Amino acid sequence: MRIEGKGLIDRAHPVRFSFDGTSYGGYRGDTLASALLANGVRLMGRSFKYHRPRGPLTAGSEEPNALVEIHGKTNQTPNVRATVQEIFDGLEARSQNRLGSLKYDLLEVNDLLAPFFSAGFYYKTFMWPRAFWESVYEPMIRRAAGLGRLSGKHDEGAYEKAWAWCDLLVIGAGPAGLMAALTAARAGAQVILADETPILGGRLASDGGMIGGEPALVWAAAVEAELRSLPNVRIMTRTTITGAYDNGTYGALERVGLHRPAKANLPRECFWRIVARRAVLAAGAMERPVAFPDNDRPGIMLTSAVRTYLNRYGVVPGQRITIFDGSETGRALARELMAAGVQVAGIIDPRPDASSLEDCPVHLGAEVVGSRGRLGLSGITVRKGAETFEVETDCLAISGGWNPTLHLTCHMNGRPRWAEDLMAFVPMEGAVPGLVAAGAAAGRFSTHGALAGGQAAAQGALADLGFKVPDIALPEAEDAPCQPRALWAVAAEGRAWVDFANDVTTKDVRLAAQENYRSVEHMKRYTTQGMAPDQGKNSNVAALAVLADATGRSIPETGITTFRPPYVPVSIAAMGAGGRGAGFAPQRLMTSDQASRDRMAPMIEAGLWYRPSYFPKPGETTWKEACDREVMMVRNAVGVADVSTLGKIDIQGRDAARFLDLVYTNTFSTLPVGRVRYGLMLREDGMVLDDGTSARLGENHFLMTTTTAAAGLVMRHLDFVHQAFCADWDLRFISVTESWAQFAVAGPKARALLNSMLDAPLGDVPFMGLASVPVGGVEARLFRISFSGEEGYEIAVPTRYGEALFRDLLARAETMGGGPYGMEALNVLRIEKGFVTHAEIHGRVTAFDIGMAKIVSAKKDCIGKAASQRPGLSGPERQQLVGLRSFAPLTAGAHLFRPGAVIGQAADEGYSTSTCWSPTLNCWLALAFLTDGRARLGEQVRLVDHLRGKDVVCDVCDPVFLDPDGGRMRA
Amino acid sequence: MRLTCPLCGDRDRREFHYYGSDAYLDRPAEGAAPAAWDDYLHNRDNPAGLTKDLWYHEQGCAQWLVVTRNTVTHEVSAVELVAGRAGA
Amino acid sequence: MPELIAKEAWQGQAAVTRAGLVLAPLQDRPIWSVALFPGGADGAATALESLGLGFPEPNRWVSAAEVRLVWTGRAQAFLMGAEPPAGLAGHAAVTDQSGGWAGVSLSGPAGPEALARLVPVDLRPGSFPAGAAIRAPVNHMSAVILRTGPETVEVWVFRSMARTLWHELTEVLARFEARATVAG
Numbered sequence A: 001m002r003i004e005g006k007g008l009i010d011r012a013h014p015v016r017f018s019f020d021g022t023s024y025g026g027y028r029g030d031t032l033a034s035a036l037l038a039n040g041v042r043l044m045g046r047s048f049k050y051h052r053p054r055g056p057l058t059a060g061s062e063e064p065n066a067l068v069e070i071h072g073k074t075n076q077t078p079n080v081r082a083t084v085q086e087i088f089d090g091l092e093a094r095s096q097n098r099l100g101s102l103k104y105d106l107l108e109v110n111d112l113l114a115p116f117f118s119a120g121f122y123y124k125t126f127m128w129p130r131a132f133w134e135s136v137y138e139p140m141i142r143r144a145a146g147l148g149r150l151s152g153k154h155d156e157g158a159y160e161k162a163w164a165w166c167d168l169l170v171i172g173a174g175p176a177g178l179m180a181a182l183t184a185a186r187a188g189a190q191v192i193l194a195d196e197t198p199i200l201g202g203r204l205a206s207d208g209g210m211i212g213g214e215p216a217l218v219w220a221a222a223v224e225a226e227l228r229s230l231p232n233v234r235i236m237t238r239t240t241i242t243g244a245y246d247n248g249t250y251g252a253l254e255r256v257g258l259h260r261p262a263k264a265n266l267p268r269e270c271f272w273r274i275v276a277r278r279a280v281l282a283a284g285a286m287e288r289p290v291a292f293p294d295n296d297r298p299g300i301m302l303t304s305a306v307r308t309y310l311n312r313y314g315v316v317p318g319q320r321i322t323i324f325d326g327s328e329t330g331r332a333l334a335r336e337l338m339a340a341g342v343q344v345a346g347i348i349d350p351r352p353d354a355s356s357l358e359d360c361p362v363h364l365g366a367e368v369v370g371s372r373g374r375l376g377l378s379g380i381t382v383r384k385g386a387e388t389f390e391v392e393t394d395c396l397a398i399s400g401g402w403n404p405t406l407h408l409t410c411h412m413n414g415r416p417r418w419a420e421d422l423m424a425f426v427p428m429e430g431a432v433p434g435l436v437a438a439g440a441a442a443g444r445f446s447t448h449g450a451l452a453g454g455q456a457a458a459q460g461a462l463a464d465l466g467f468k469v470p471d472i473a474l475p476e477a478e479d480a481p482c483q484p485r486a487l488w489a490v491a492a493e494g495r496a497w498v499d500f501a502n503d504v505t506t507k508d509v510r511l512a513a514q515e516n517y518r519s520v521e522h523m524k525r526y527t528t529q530g531m532a533p534d535q536g537k538n539s540n541v542a543a544l545a546v547l548a549d550a551t552g553r554s555i556p557e558t559g560i561t562t563f564r565p566p567y568v569p570v571s572i573a574a575m576g577a578g579g580r581g582a583g584f585a586p587q588r589l590m591t592s593d594q595a596s597r598d599r600m601a602p603m604i605e606a607g608l609w610y611r612p613s614y615f616p617k618p619g620e621t622t623w624k625e626a627c628d629r630e631v632m633m634v635r636n637a638v639g640v641a642d643v644s645t646l647g648k649i650d651i652q653g654r655d656a657a658r659f660l661d662l663v664y665t666n667t668f669s670t671l672p673v674g675r676v677r678y679g680l681m682l683r684e685d686g687m688v689l690d691d692g693t694s695a696r697l698g699e700n701h702f703l704m705t706t707t708t709a710a711a712g713l714v715m716r717h718l719d720f721v722h723q724a725f726c727a728d729w730d731l732r733f734i735s736v737t738e739s740w741a742q743f744a745v746a747g748p749k750a751r752a753l754l755n756s757m758l759d760a761p762l763g764d765v766p767f768m769g770l771a772s773v774p775v776g777g778v779e780a781r782l783f784r785i786s787f788s789g790e791e792g793y794e795i796a797v798p799t800r801y802g803e804a805l806f807r808d809l810l811a812r813a814e815t816m817g818g819g820p821y822g823m824e825a826l827n828v829l830r831i832e833k834g835f836v837t838h839a840e841i842h843g844r845v846t847a848f849d850i851g852m853a854k855i856v857s858a859k860k861d862c863i864g865k866a867a868s869q870r871p872g873l874s875g876p877e878r879q880q881l882v883g884l885r886s887f888a889p890l891t892a893g894a895h896l897f898r899p900g901a902v903i904g905q906a907a908d909e910g911y912s913t914s915t916c917w918s919p920t921l922n923c924w925l926a927l928a929f930l931t932d933g934r935a936r937l938g939e940q941v942r943l944v945d946h947l948r949g950k951d952v953v954c955d956v957c958d959p960v961f962l963d964p965d966g967g968r969m970r971a
Numbered sequence B: 001m002r003l004t005c006p007l008c009g010d011r012d013r014r015e016f017h018y019y020g021s022d023a024y025l026d027r028p029a030e031g032a033a034p035a036a037w038d039d040y041l042h043n044r045d046n047p048a049g050l051t052k053d054l055w056y057h058e059q060g061c062a063q064w065l066v067v068t069r070n071t072v073t074h075e076v077s078a079v080e081l082v083a084g085r086a087g088a
Numbered sequence C: 001m002p003e004l005i006a007k008e009a010w011q012g013q014a015a016v017t018r019a020g021l022v023l024a025p026l027q028d029r030p031i032w033s034v035a036l037f038p039g040g041a042d043g044a045a046t047a048l049e050s051l052g053l054g055f056p057e058p059n060r061w062v063s064a065a066e067v068r069l070v071w072t073g074r075a076q077a078f079l080m081g082a083e084p085p086a087g088l089a090g091h092a093a094v095t096d097q098s099g100g101w102a103g104v105s106l107s108g109p110a111g112p113e114a115l116a117r118l119v120p121v122d123l124r125p126g127s128f129p130a131g132a133a134i135r136a137p138v139n140h141m142s143a144v145i146l147r148t149g150p151e152t153v154e155v156w157v158f159r160s161m162a163r164t165l166w167h168e169l170t171e172v173l174a175r176f177e178a179r180a181t182v183a184g
């Protein structure tokens, strides 16, 4: 029911929305919960386990009951708190966790079966037959016990991630937060003021009151106006600080588009990483419910929630309201309701000695011991001394005291401290470096305490940071002493809920204690208390108080479970914002990219690079046809491939050669200028890190190439070796991968092709030689190296000429019966020659294993040399690189066995790493690692691949299948 | 977590690559006994308290750093350039 | 003999304006890495005098006319817009990086706020003032970032990642624009 003249909603802007298909009206500024309550709808969900009817317990983000699904055009968001979701025109909300309708949920039967569903039921009840667990019981339980559903479709919504920096982060914009922000803002500090609601003011918007002689909200509005006028202040509403992390980093979730109709490109949410030099936690406090039998009916809610609905939203959630509250806030609510013309059917005040002077019935020394009503509250049972009586009511406000909202102070392993004088846990000072709690979050519950605490916290932070602390007179405000209360549970027969969200009752907690789960951590896991989306915000303290009672210990002795981030649920989409599709990783494109795509080459990823897989010709229907053709083209004519992705590192200095001697196993100081040498690099543990070639461009100038896959890794390694072991050497190096476009030109006609385009005919460039060659007036570098086994060159030009050179090379090659070749052909060509890639040098192989022990120089030290000589890293017990041949298809990742061996791990003798069909040799080839393999050439092994259904006997041979003497390369 | 790179300043952890103990800086001399290499490569302390480890400012200045931090409190008390340390 | 036509990193890419921000491709220019050898600072300084430039402090860049010297690492700077003076030989390793980098400028008062979606470093003028140049990531990409005007920031990444940079920045601007239209 809406109360005229009350609330901060915008009555000039009516809003239409729907819930479970029924259209309702509300106003801008309403939450889904306030708007439904205004329409008389109290039933908003079904409980997790027992499917009991539920309505909102709270008016904030800690809500355990009123979880709904929000349906958009492309999104379906489950478990949205109706107390947080703002309404907008066209909002479509649906109830969840029901079978049938919300009013006639068929799974309500679970409530009747409650005796079977007590804590730990799934450990006990569904044990037999064992095979039924996965197939029958678990799916059944998941169906019945649950939350909302996902659509199963891809979430096409936009999400955002962002960074922010400030001197002072103020968490919460109630009186403490506003005062802290104002103090810091006037000092000139960079301030971020974050609040999870759409407006500033915190409880002031719910409780009213006076500050500085004027209505509290007038004061808040003046502070807000000043803050908004200052360039050093950023106000972030609808933003929840979700976590406190090391060194002043805070996570925050901003609801950007969730409160309005979907709009293209508008982020639904933004996940913020806020770096703050200091922070003030002014998050207030959360009211505690009271456990009494059937305390979970729709219509029973916290006193603070009823006050918020009344004063902030102008809504009363009932017609005859009762209040079970032993504090002055309960009395204030009663007066506000009556002033608004609402009937208060009674105040049930457990205090025997409080005032009974109210304009409504007051029952002192009384407790609520039961409730009635099928889909919502219709009456309560009150016990006073020995007598009990019924009170008709459709809304009961309850309060068991307050818990400071201290969760963030526990995010870095801090534990809260029990304050007996407050009957509450309060933050441990210094638990999060740089963060100070203020106001109710620090256990100071009066408005004056909030203002003074906020100011003091900001002043402390400012002084720490070296700002001049401004002198602001503290406005006058109420400073009522805290009335500590510890009404956790009423002693009465029946199921009394502690954790509404996970359907945990006081009985469950006592059962845990009885079954010897006496530690609070064990009780939590046994009962699942605190493990629902609200993470126990409404129930942790009460549950441990019940446990303390059941085990005869005090609350501090019992302890509390750990609060961990995130403070509220954070969608994975927000945390992964920007990381989907093209945002997943940078796409590195070669200069030849467009030319390859023009030829319809499918591109494949190689690290971050995109490389052509093959270049299909008309009539070719499979990749293999194209690949076979390209291989034979290289073997018989000439092929061109872009190899710019290889890492290229320019190394200069008088100690450059010495450095290469240190990082490579073989010697480079003896390499003549103008020559290229193959080099092998080890990790310090003796395993192969990478291989490649290095060219000596000048006495003190080398160009190193790395594999594409390990380019970054090698750079990091070189930086380490340089900075750690020889920082004072005359040595500098830098990646030039991006500065040069480099193309392999390979095949018997490679030389002819080059001669047709170079400005001057190619002189005598020996195998592993290098030359500087002008092409079209551009100075190119030519390396005579081969990864195909044919006469091969790699020609490099500055990147800007890459595309032009590539297109020119292709055009010329095609006139000679050649053309481009892709990664597939490149792979076949190198397997035929037994050249290794990171499929072979995968991090667990030594130089010995790949047959390169001889290029670990005995004459000098190098990184990894000492470790490579350890026992066990060479010898017949090692799995060594061999070739396998077969006429039947082979697969990589298959395992090798002796013919006749029992297939199993014990008989495993190795594995294959690379395979291909060789169009040159007309058989299948594989590179493989085989125990004592080099001594077994000519033998046969069985290649078994259970995943792909292969079991092939093949011949063991030298890994260099083609032209073992290298005559073709050297031609 | 944040680290203050001596060159680049205060930066988020994401910019850095973690390697391991600063023991990797004490490479045994050529010909050292196998036990020295075993220590160098494999044997590490796991202190509750101050520890020194190596981080690489991969997304920044490409410098290797020795970071002194407390594994209990997470406090970072010093960040030094590997290349700038005494004797390097 | 072939005619090799040079292609710029941003060939054909037009500037875009969204949400009051102008994202513009920058022309390729000579870029040389100048890495001081140990003990080479004085000799290099003398050589750089011919360009009117001193070697920049960490996280800074200096310029004379159209020529810049931008700090890019320990004892390393990028000379942008000119060929390196011959006198650097022996004092510094000089390496051609021209064409290996693609740069954009982002102009407008909200530039730092937009870049805060991708760059984990505060680029507001207070902490990233005139003359500032840093190495920092742009989402997953390594970048060199410079303040080149009161409301202008330049971002340079590896040329092969130019398309990704453009994609990421335009996506940020699209989100930014959508936010601006619903603000308030």
Ligand SMILES: [Zn+2]
Pocket: B005, B006, B007, B008, B009, B057, B060, B061, B062, B063
């Ligand atoms: Zn750095």
